[in-house]
């Protein structure tokens with residue numbers, strides 16, 4: 001199978017940040033073979049199986065989201081206004097209520113939305129993440145998937161006590177290893193496993209060590225929420241500073257994707273940077289919690305930073321804008337970062353965070369054909385002037401026309417090929433309604449009241 005995109009503006013996000021007007025991209029099987037001028041490529045590859053006219057369109061790398069929780073789309077419209085409380089008031093109680101089938105269809109909806117908006121790779125970590133793996137496989141999405149583990153006794157936690165439970169730990173590690181055993185390397189390597197923890201205050205030293213051992217034995221990356229409001233709790237529970245605890249038990253390093261890191265001081269940033277830990281920066285989610293990670297300071301210290309979506313949201317263009325806006329508000333400087341830098345953080349830099357930058361994240365010969373094409377002849381995108389600046393500040397998921405992953409067309413003319421959109425929206429809506437009805441019956445409302 002070969003495919004030639006012609007007459008397009010190609011935003012390569014290569015090391016020279018080349019933007020090619022009247023550009024073309026030639027794809028054979030799962031790889032990009034050539035990138036350049038339309039006339040030249042048409043002469044070189046006259047026998048392409050499919051030719052796509054990219055006139056009026058911009059081709060750019062697929063977005064890479066270094067942090068996602070697919071099934072948390074169920075919390076849309078219930079979690080955004082309750083600050084840091086969702087974990088205890090929504091997530092934990094809902095986990096005992098929602099069925100596997102309900103979570104699966106909501107996860108399928110989330111994957112479909114992401115593909116629709118040009119997201120081609122995610123790091124998905126969640127309780128029971130394996131339930132999403134088969135839909136991810138058939139959808140064509142590229143993913144690193146991990147069971148997000150903890151080993152606290154939930155009944156004790158509800159009383160406000162942290163008690164680590166070896167039985168929970170064994171069960172969770174078995175689940176995480178089972179996913180890795182069954183899914184790592186599947187779909188021609190498009191699906192990989194990761195070892196993931198919820199955070200440090202819900203992990204015993206033995207749990208983190210278990211994750212580290214599995215990751216080392218299997219050659220996997222690790223990921224955990226870090227620096228997200230746990231500083232005092234970690235000190236109290238573990239008797240150590242948060243990143244000292246993480247480092248001691250294997251949750252810092254050049255194969256670790258730290259998520260959030262908005263609660264970090266200068267010394268903590270030094271510990272992170274010296275360890276080579278990467279950051280999944282989720283500015284769109286975190287701004288609604290009143291938090292901003294100091295990414296400019298962390299990047300200045302040499303940390304690798306890439307963007308992630310986190311929960312509820314699926315329009316990655318919003319993440320790019322939030323990245324710019326939150327950094328500028330934090331610095332009181334309207335010249336911090338640029339649209340080009342934000343786009344790089346959402347593509348090649350996020351790919352680097354996941355250890356996939358040799359394969360994806362830019363449009364270059366030899367790389368996997370993971371790319372998206374945006375129709376610039378949509379309301380809100382004229383005049384284009386600078387294509388990158390206009391896309392980053394004014395683009396939306398709904399403007400994406402075509403998406404390729406591994407050279408396969410997964411979105412054509414704005415339609416996700418792996419799903420019947422109307423049917424999926426209906427089924428996901430019904431599943432969420434059913435789960436929330438049971439939630440309200442059990443807890444007397446749509447969130448668990450905080451104890452007085």
Ligand SMILES: [Zn+2]
Pocket residue numbers: 067068069225259310311
């Ligand atoms: Zn998260």
